Amino acid sequence: MSFIETLAQNYEKLITWLLVILGWLVVAQQNDAREIRRELRAKIDAAQSCVSKICSEALSYYSVSGSAEGLSSVKIQITMQLQDLSGCINRLVSGKRVSVVDAFVEYRKSITLNGFDDLNRSAYPIGSDRLNQIFDAASSLSEKLELLRKGGNSKWRRKT
Amino acid sequence: MTIKTIKIASDFSRFPSGRSEAIGPFSGERFRRDFLEPALKSNDKVIVELDGVLGYNSSFLEETFGGLIRHAGYSAQQLREKLEVKTIHLSLYSEIWKYIDEMDYTAREGLS
Numbered sequence: 001m002s003f004i005e006t007l008a009q010n011y012e013k014l015i016t017w018l019l020v021i022l023g024w025l026v027v028a029q030q031n032d033a034r035e036i037r038r039e040l041r042a043k044i045d046a047a048q049s050c051v052s053k054i055c056s057e058a059l060s061y062y063s064v065s066g067s068a069e070g071l072s073s074v075k076i077q078i079t080m081q082l083q084d085l086s087g088c089i090n091r092l093v094s095g096k097r098v099s100v101v102d103a104f105v106e107y108r109k110s111i112t113l114n115g116f117d118d119l120n121r122s123a124y125p126i127g128s129d130r131l132n133q134i135f136d137a138a139s140s141l142s143e144k145l146e147l148l149r150k151g152g153n154s155k156w157r158r159k160t
Numbered sequence: 161m162t163i164k165t166i167k168i169a170s171d172f173s174r175f176p177s178g179r180s181e182a183i184g185p186f187s188g189e190r191f192r193r194d195f196l197e198p199a200l201k202s203n204d205k206v207i208v209e210l211d212g213v214l215g216y217n218s219s220f221l222e223e224t225f226g227g228l229i230r231h232a233g234y235s236a237q238q239l240r241e242k243l244e245v246k247t248i249h250l251s252l253y254s255e256i257w258k259y260i261d262e263m264d265y266t267a268r269e270g271l272s
Contacts, residue, residue, distance in 0.1 A: 075177075076175075076214065079177070079214060079215035079216075079217060080214055080215050082215055083214065083215035083216070083249075086249045086250075086251045086252070087248075087249065089250075089251065090248065090249060090250055090251075093250065101250050101251050101254055102254065104251045105251050105254055105255045105258065108217075108218050108251065108255070109218045109255070111218075112217035112218045112219060113217075113218035113219055113222060114219065116178075116217050116218075116219055117177060117178035117179065117183045117184075117217070117219060118183075
């Protein structure tokens with residue numbers, strides 16, 4: 001009996017097996033996609049939490065005068081956390097220059113460009129432009145991270 | 161062609177901070193004046209490696225790289241030819257070239 005004849009007689013079995021394999025591939029792909037989305041969500045949550053923490057510390061930092069006691073350790077903490085957040089964002093965007101990177105740059109500038117090292121600066125009152133600027137930059141960065149969550153899945157999948 | 165590599169973490173400080181020298185010894189002003197400007201003057205290309213430090217403040221970055229145009233008289237075009245910035249942080253790369261371009265625009269338009 002030739003191969004073609006055998007195939008013709010068993011085509012029902014063949015189709016059943018093909019459907020099983022196809023179904024398995026679809027399920028495996030969906031599981032992968034779900035896992036990738038979960039990982040992405042966790043990374044974005046961590047980054048957003050870091051943005052809030054730094055914002056809170058920066059607002060406290062500028063709410064007292066530059067000569068206040070213990071401020072240098074807060075300054076170091078903020079600098080280190082910003083560096084960590086930068087690394088975190090790097091991993092999220094995987095080397096592509098996207099708006100979240102620009103938002104992060106604006107955030108770092110809002111905190112550390114002017115007066116960050118000035119021991120003679122006065123305390124900024126709640127509601128002052130300086131504190132509002134930091135808060136606005138933090139909100140903008142958080143929103144950009146949120147957009148990454150909504151629109152970044154397909155890109156994320158290709159990169160990983 | 162002469163190439164000089166400056167590793168900030170090992171050649172300058174792991175704790176670079178602040179704009180002016182009055183703030184401390186590891187300021188942007190001092191790094192630019194004592195390390196970057198001499199290297200740019202005596203080499204065809206200078207590579208600055210940024211990684212390995214505690215972190216960077218925007219004031220340090222602006223004074224170091226924006227200051228090359230403001231104080232040392234370079235143009236953004238000249239710096240693109242002579243200066244290479246190496247880092248794994250996209251944000252640092254982006255911020256540095258933003259300061260250079262902004263300061264170049266300010267200098268050309270006579271806005272300062």
